Amino acid sequence: RGPTNDGRRKPEIYSPGCSIRSASASSSCSSTSLTGTSMAAPSIAGSAALVRQYYTEGFYPSGAANPSDAFIPSGALMKATLLNSTVDMTGISGYPSNREGWGRVLLHNTLVFDDDTRNLIIRDVRNNSNEALNTGDSFEMTFDVNSLFEPLKITLVWHDPPGAVNANPAYVNDLNLTLIGPTGEFKGNVFSNGISATGGTYDFRNNVEMIYFPATAAGEYTLRVDAAAVNVGAQGYAIVISGDVSESNPCTADWNGDGVLDFFDVLAFLDDFSNANPAADLNSDGELNFFDVLSFLDQFSAGCP
Structure with missing residues (x-):
């Protein structure tokens, strides 16, 4: 259970690990039931492999495999996709929290296929690209929410450079996520009762920022990523937006x-x-x-x- 010594949220993701039946190492043909992270971690690893396959086989953006759409996702995009799919766990107070992080992974909440009513919008910017951010830079995009019948979730992830040995705090670069829409302005990681809320202050610790609404007003939204402090290198990032959404100006x-x-x-x-x-x-x-x-x-x- 978190947080870390410098206040970052841990864990970040949750997967079942209680009484999970799997192959046993004690013989060549038997199974066993165990409890712990050794049983939870493989399901997250398998989910990450499915996310990578989704992109490398060209399922994005159409929802059907198209080799011409295939690309190799960054680690940040894979992490953002996993986290974007999470759901709040029942029986655990507070969301997000240092017991469940952002919740249990449920990939179908984010990965879109050609028979879905939802849509998926991504951005995948690597550290060595011209679109990577330095202090004071920003990225902005607009998209449309077409109806209020689907949840809207936005996840920003970046790989923070390593801090100095024994540094406290150990976080290095800081990006801020902002969403402006018909119902107001929202900052990443500002939540009330598990739903994004107006007001609050930007999160300067965590390299995962999220905005979530179980339902929200239709209309045009502006998403902005601001580089509040990039102390090492140029900072790449990944954005995942899921819901009944479409890009305003593709x-x-x-x-x-x-x-x-x-x-x-x-x-x-x-x-x-x-x-x-x-x-x-x-x-x-x-x-x-x-x-x-x-x-x-x-x-x-x-x-x-």
Whole structure:
């Protein structure tokens, strides 16, 4: 049970580990029932493997496997996806807390497939990319909530650089998450009765920040990530948004939808172009030709808003 010595929330995620039956090491053909983190951790590892497979097989953003959408997720994106799927545990007071963290992992809350009414929006920015943040920088995007019938959850994760040996506090870089929408302005990790609340102060300790509503007003929302203090390097990050959501101004050149313009987008577009995917007809003339390639390269060079 947390917190850490410098006040960070631990644990961060929860998985069943009580009376779990698994293979036994005592023989080549038997099982045993055990309790503890040795039984809980494998289910989280398996969930992480499924998250990685979801992205590397191109299930994002359509919900169906599409090789042209495949990309390798960062560790921060995998962690953000896992945490975004969590649910509050019954019988444990307070949420989030230092007993359950952000709750029990339930992947279907976040991973979207082609028969779902929910949607998924991600951003995956690595430390060595041009989009990584330095102190004073910010990232901003808009998205639409289309109805109030689905929960809205937003998760920001970054990998904090290691602190000095025996440092207390040991946290190094600090990013802040803000959401502005029809019902007000909300800061990451400011909760009341398990739901995001207005007011409060930004969390300067934890490298996971979350905003959650079981239901919220339809309309346009603005999400902002501010680099309050980046003391080491440039800070990458991952964002996961789940709910009945859609991007207000999607960037066409971000062909695989990972929030970063890179060579993988070029490969994804050329793959769709080669396979005669109608989506590659960027000039909408009913033909796939060199002008579509030029249109894509122009948009790629111009960058995303």
